[in-house]
Amino acid sequence: MSMHEKQLNNDLFQPAVRSSDDAEKITKESTSFWQDARRRLFENKGAVSGLIIIVAILLLAFLGPLFSHNGFDDQDTSRTNLPPRVPVLEKVGFLGLDGVDIRGVDQYKMKNQKDNYYWFGTDALGRDQFVRVWKGTQISLYIAFLAAAIDMVIGVAYGAISGYYGGKTDNIMQRIIEILIGIPNLIVVILMILILDPGILSITFAMVITGWTTMARIVRGQILKLKTQEYVLASVTLGAKSSRILTKHMFPNILGSIIITSMFTIPSAIFTEAFLSFIGLGISPPTASLGSLVNEGFKSLQIYPHLVLYPAVIISLIMISFNLLGDGLRDALDPKMRK
Template sequence: MRSLSPASLPSAELAPDQLEQGSSLWSDALHRLRKNRLAVFGAGVLLVLALLCAFGPLFAQSYQEQNLELGAMAPSAAHWLGTDTLGRDLFSRVLYGGRISLTVGLVATFVALTIGVTYGAVAGYFGGKTDIVMMRIVDILYALPFTIFVILLMVFFGRNIFLLFFAIGAVEWLTMARIVRGQVLSIKKMEFIEAARSLGFGKRRIIFRHMIPNILGPIIVYATLTIPAVMLLEAFLSFLGLGVQPPMSSWGVLIKDGAEKMEEFWWLLVFPGGIFSLTLFSLNFLGDGLRDALDVRSSKD
């Protein structure tokens, strides 16, 4: 039998380019997200709108400056989106209103996530009677009309823009609590949780340092879908006159004013409504893309 020389044996060491590089869940999710054109489009639109709303009013005309002699004027070179009935530049008011609407969406969503994630994680981790009581409270709150509850908060505590952020967030946490509870129930018997218990870690540390970080995927997805829901609720309250008060403006206020005069001055409704709709579509595209990208059952490309 012919013997093999050491030179003819396969080398135990492989070249770096022959080694298969591992990848994390987040890098795989980012790769899948980049392939989703609608999600990338939505993220790009949101970035542009956020930059315009943040820095645009610094260079545009004042959103409060009135010119009664000018009145409502159609779009022109001097006023790109036209003016309202008080002669105020609509482009400036749309940008400033975007600040308010986007801030309401982000802050109220943060409040909803803080309450919902904590509540759902505690209910899911402790289980038993604690879980039953906490989730029955959620069911009772679900039966209450959200809009009426927010209106009562606004009437009782006064029409304050900062209260509006928290009032909306305080009624949008229920679904997040259910989502987080379900995720915690699915992982609390896993080995890494049992290992944390065996090491003597406290309940608070296990919940906030081990459980919640491992369910960030569904939390992030639902957050992107909560922002448009919150913005719609703010627009509805402003449409009823219970939201942002003049001379401040939001997209909801502008849509309300435009709807009252849409037969005479179409641009007062078309431009704020169009930008608001574009923002909501972009948020939903991004949310759908994140949902697909963070799905651990998706196959690796």
Template sequence: MTDIHVTVPKEKWAPVDRGAQDAEFIAAPSLTYWQDVRQRMWRNKPAMASLAFIILLILAAIFGPMLTHHTYYDQDLKLSNIPPIFEVYKAEPTDASAQYVFLNSGNFKLYEVAENGEILGLVRAKRKDLMKKQHIYVFGDAEVRVDYSQLPATLVDGDGNAVESIGYRWNQTNWFGTDSLGRDVLVRQLYGARISLTVAFVAAMVNFFIGVFYGGIAGYFGGNVDNVMMRIVEIIATIPLTLYVILMMVVFQSGFLSIIIAIGSVFWVDMARIVRGQMLSLKNQDYVAAAKTMGASTKRILTRHLLPNTMGPILVTLTLLIPSAIFIESFMSFIGLGVSVPMASWGTLTAEAVETLRAYPHQLFFPAAAISLTMFAFNFLGDGLRDALDPRLRK
């Protein structure tokens, strides 16, 4: 066998610089627990989309009504039940300018609109032929009729031929349309969001300040203290939550303040149970025994050692209980035990829209969609927090 020797120039070699600390060098950056939670939360797209939706909803509820000239109580019966999208027709030119109208097939009325979809006002019929089920309108020398002998109503010319539309336009005056009293649906939606989010905020605060500390004290002390405190919880939990809220609303009479009191008085029960279970599993840990040995007070052990270690389940439970509070408020308002008219709530908007569902389905769509999307958003956010706060679920 022939040996092959390859000579490598000296300048091709360079020594490796090594220090004593290089053996302990960690290439990946060191992250704290909450930094790791934030990174995993950021990678969860449904949770981040839900968080963005909730933030936008809060901003819209606070500042949205300030950016419009409509209010939640102003009524204009001439502009009642107008849809958010309508079909526009071009009438005969009047005074050398084109005139655009749209037909509200629900009430057989004709409205004058601008070409971009802005509503200018109600067009008065010249006469009404109830026998033939027609309303006759005159534009210049042309005659146009609203024929409702067969539903849906149609717009025809004097010869009975259907008037050709120029397309659909978005309602520029009332983006979500109007209700049966001519009130702007969008502004009432935003005021309804204020009420629902206020109820959610109250439920979250009650859960945190009452449920967390009540369950924490019961779980930490245990024994007779735990028995007495948990029996009170069981008595409250025996009555179904919805029935209890209804009873409270009957006693306090319906209204916004009453529903806050009703939900706030009983909504902390589930949180107290969860925190109690966490306390029972954590109070026997070594770091708690070390804190007791060093003379730490009960208050310090609870607030500085035990409660911070239960923040994961607390945050997840909060985000999952908030949609329940929103649904309860909407249900109470739907059956007439919630906020009082003319205040707007998603529940009251739904109740009003049910009466005109077949003719104006858009009035039910918006509050129902708001309730559904908000509940989905909080549930997705809760699932994302649960995955991010549990290191065992790290991928």
């Protein structure tokens, strides 16, 4: 106290001068919801590593085939079943990238391919596995994104109508969903593929036929919740039309949930596609998807493990990284975390 006494002179005991605006001033920088969400996402290490892996796989899937002079279906019986061989890394023995198969025979020497390098090896028809894997990744991702996009469109529209109009409409629409969910998924998919010719579109179609119900249910739940929010009620009392309420108030607020749900749809679509291809209902040769590559390689798993290894690793990486990113997005976008 005594220290204060000395330092403070009497002049300080005059009324302070302040502008009237001071009391209402907000010092914090203005941030929108999306800016906040981005910051939270980038703070999450898992999500960031998931994102990096996804970007890397996407780049490789499209750029990878350009590294090789072979096309994805260039057959050459003189170079069948070659194990992987990578320049420089071939000198590191334990990596197994030196072109020596599991019996210890240097296949490249035996088949007179000493000057060639097949990074992921070749398959039974002598096709370059590196190109086939990345082409397959392209196809798998294409199917997954297409399925997720169609799920989203149908699911959001269906869920929004069901939730927004409520009452009888909602009741009927929900019963339809329940029936669809009640039918075992796999049976529908297999029947669909038997009716349609196997191919990218028919696989996508088969998956979408029941896949959109998840999105529809989530969107409906969100809309039901938002309907009773006071800002929506305020808009109603101001005389807003349904279209305005849906586009201005509801969609921006459920966008987060839609993105998160789609993020989890993608890996499950990739998995379903791989599964279908694996049981022989998928993409027909010579086109390849990750699933069909695993299927082919699986036949000679014990002799040529490299044929299964690479596509299997990529499927796993895609699934893990999309799930990591999805979790990160959920934490970043979940309105419950925000005040």
